[in-house]
Amino acid sequence: MKIAANTRLLTALTGVLFATGLIHSSNAQADSAPSMSDVATDASLASTVPKFYRDRGELVAGANPDIAPIKFIDEDGKISGFTPELLSAAAKVLGLNVRLTQASFDALVPGLSAGRFDVLLSLADFKSRHSAVTFVDYLNMGETVVATPSSKVALRSLEEMCGLQVAVPKGSGTIPEGGRISEKCVQEGKPAVTMATYPDSNMALLSVTTGASQVAWVDSPTGYYNAQKFPAKYKVIYFTYKAPYGIGFGPDEKGKQLATAMQKALLKLQKDGVYDALLKKWALSPKDAKPQFPINGAQL
Secondary structure, three states, X not given: OEEEEOHXXXXXXXXXXXXXXXXXOHHHOOOOOOOHHHOOOOHHHHOOOOHHHHHHOEEEEEEOOEEOOOEEEOOXXXXXXXXXXXXXXXXXXXXXXXEEEEOOHHHHHHHHHOOOOOEEEEEEOOHHHOOOOEEEEEEEEXXXXXXXXXXXOOOOXXXXXXXXXXXXXXXXOHHHXXXXXXXXXXXXXXXXXXXXXXXXHHHHHHHHHHOOOOXXXXXXXXXXXXXXXXXXXXXXXXXXXXXXXXXXXXXXXHHHHHHHHHHHHHHHHHHOXXXXXXXXXXXXXXXXXXXXXXXXXXXX
């Protein structure tokens, strides 16, 4: 498999991002949902938060806001979306505030390990990540392969990507999977997959519109949202379920205790109707809900 980091294109692509509206995705918002003032602190649940966080009163959350409507930069330049709202509501149940900090995808787990972040928004929950991250799963999600509407590329499986130029976000789980697929292609006498890495999903998608890549391999919320919002630029040509989205916490005892407290707060939000209301607000399908919020519930 050939992998290229297309840093020389980034300056040009960034300028086009603002022109196409892919960075500021304020139109992802839908109907109103309960405001934060409707969410009350539960003293019993707040007492289960590790003392370190209770004393500080704040969680520092690292986020790569490139997946509308899950997490994105709104027209005011703030991190917005379903997951930031859900985390903020759950934190309030626990008597905590949330400070959202923007970071690249590949800086999230190292930032958690180094103590720069207390929480990560959000990551696909794979078993291979459990040594570094404790997950509280909150959505069922998959992966999409996206092309331009005029593309002749058609896929019945990911194994049919032989010979394609594929754009992927830097640090994503699609990179090793693409390597496996490419090796299989070569073993069968077919062309290898050429994968180009970009800083985030927006850049990967934009490389398709500029012709730098034939397809982009991105998380399904990004793929479907952009195909719906920009039908003249994108179409989803393949979907596969992969792993749940999880809010990430540290793998140490303190992180696991915080994850358990957060799980209980999320269950309360679900019982009170806040979780379902936020799904509706951000136009997410109820079939993608994970209302039991399992900890490290990955099957892959």
